[in-house]
Amino acid sequence: MSVAGTAVRINWQPRPDKAKLGLVEDGFEFSASDIHAGFLDRETLHRILAAQSAQNIETIRRAAEKTLLERCGDTVRLRGLVEFSNRCVCDCNYCGIRRSNRAVKRYTLSLAEIVECAQWCAAKGYGSLVLQAGERRDEKFAAFVAEAVRAIKAETCSTELPEGLGITLCVGEQSEATYARWFEAGAHRYLLRMESFKPALFAALHPREQTYAARREALATLKRLGYQVGTGVMIGLPGQSLDDLVDDLLAFRDLGVDMIGMGPYIPHVQAPLGGADQIGSAQARLGLSLRMIAAARLLLKNVNIAATTALQALSETGREQGLRFGANVIMPQVTPVRVRSQYTLYDGKPCLDDNAEQCCECLRKRIESVGRRVLYQAWGDSAHFAQRRALAKA
Numbered sequence: 520m521s522v523a524g525t526a527v528r529i530n531w532q533p534r535p536d537k538a539k540l541g542l543v544e545d546g547f548e549f550s551a552s553d554i555h556a557g558f559l560d561r562e563t564l565h566r567i568l569a570a571q572s573a574q575n576i577e578t579i580r581r582a583a584e585k586t587l588l589e590r591c592g593d594t595v596r597l598r599g600l601v602e603f604s605n606r607c608v609c610d611c612n613y614c615g616i617r618r619s620n621r622a623v624k625r626y627t628l629s630l631a632e633i634v635e636c637a638q639w640c641a642a643k644g645y646g647s648l649v650l651q652a653g654e655r656r657d658e659k660f661a662a663f664v665a666e667a668v669r670a671i672k673a674e675t676c677s678t679e680l681p682e683g684l685g686i687t688l689c690v691g692e693q694s695e696a697t698y699a700r701w702f703e704a705g706a707h708r709y710l711l712r713m714e715s716f717k718p719a720l721f722a723a724l725h726p727r728e729q730t731y732a733a734r735r736e737a738l739a740t741l742k743r744l745g746y747q748v749g750t751g752v753m754i755g756l757p758g759q760s761l762d763d764l765v766d767d768l769l770a771f772r773d774l775g776v777d778m779i780g781m782g783p784y785i786p787h788v789q790a791p792l793g794g795a796d797q798i799g800s801a802q803a804r805l806g807l808s809l810r811m812i813a814a815a816r817l818l819l820k821n822v823n824i825a826a827t828t829a830l831q832a833l834s835e836t837g838r839e840q841g842l843r844f845g846a847n848v849i850m851p852q853v854t855p856v857r858v859r860s861q862y863t864l865y866d867g868k869p870c871l872d873d874n875a876e877q878c879c880e881c882l883r884k885r886i887e888s889v890g891r892r893v894l895y896q897a898w899g900d901s902a903h904f905a906q907r908r909a910l911a912k913a
């Protein structure tokens with residue numbers, strides 16, 4: 520079998536002699552060149568996720584890193600993260616700021632505060648920011664987001680960024696008219712996570728009124744409107760199998776998404792999903808999350824993939840490890856410290872007390888410690904999106 524002229528050369532012959540000696544725990548041995556050049560079918564993806572031996576994991580990591588460097592370069596793109604409101608009309612079963620959680624003190628930043636965060640990002644050369652909030656669908660909210668996007672664009676223009684900061688929105692399911700309004704205002708990327716592409720698992724994570732079909736439809740609408748579209752899943756959910764995660768990877772590919780934001784499932788003590796007793800150790804979930812990043816890089820090649828903050832909640836070096844396994848985006852916290860602790864979707868969220876200045880310096884050092892460079896003064900768009908647009912024009 521061949522794909523785009525590339526012959527399948529992955530050798531999955533078990534090595535019983537080595538396995539018996541305990542040299543290769545998985546009972547097979549990956550070849551870096553084969554993973555890199557080969558076609559990633561279901562079985563291969565499954566084996567990548569299941570890999571346990573240090574030797575195989577390092578081979579997978581190197582192959583993912585090689586693909587990243589060849590297809591996206593060595594830069595890490597920064598998106599200053601502004602969590603501008605924790606008010607939400609939804610009741611996701613895993614989330615600490617869900618509507619039903621009365622223990623949360625609710626807040627919404629003012630327009631001036633949001634613009635101040637954006638100007639700080641621009642001054643630091645971040646190039647892009649993410650406006651993230653709980654989900655609301657009222658007209659007041661839609662108008663506020665449009666106004667915030669326009670104000671950020673107007674207040675962050677510079678010689679290097681004549682159109683101002685690049686803006687990613689992450690504010691949930693909305694009507695097509697609202698998505699179009701925000702696109703018109705100047706937002707050009709949208710992150711809408713599925714959390715799981717398995718309908719039964721999606722249903723376990725969400726109340727009945729939040730449907731799988733509506734979320735899939737929203738992703739299609741965003742793409743049709745011209746956004747760079749991102750999605751993602753949680754890794755290590757109660758009841759989730761490796762096969763489910765393989766389905767998630769194949770869904771990313773089939774949807775043709777430009778960006779991926781995924782991370783380990785971490786329970787929140789005030790959310791009903793729980794399952795802390797079923798999800799294995801932090802180390803195991805971190806390892807699986809890193810192999811998911813590597814598998815996504817190997818399968819999708821030129822998309823942007825975030826090393827999410829949740830990785831760092833499981834390990835002090837979680838985000839750097841994410842970069843080493845194929846991620847190329849980091850979202851430094853720029854939300855004002857006074858409200859940051861009120862935006863906790865999961866327990867143990869890191870960087871709650873560091874101010875944006877500390878986060879900025881800390882991240883630069885972390886990125887350089889793994890041999891990568893920060894991309895300053897650029898939007899850092901997804902190469903996959905550029906390819907998609909070129910194909911559409913051809």
Ligand code: SF4
Pocket residue numbers: 607608609610611614615616617618652653654691864
């Ligand atoms: S995950 Fe998002 S949409 Fe769901 S309850 Fe939390 S903030 Fe709201």
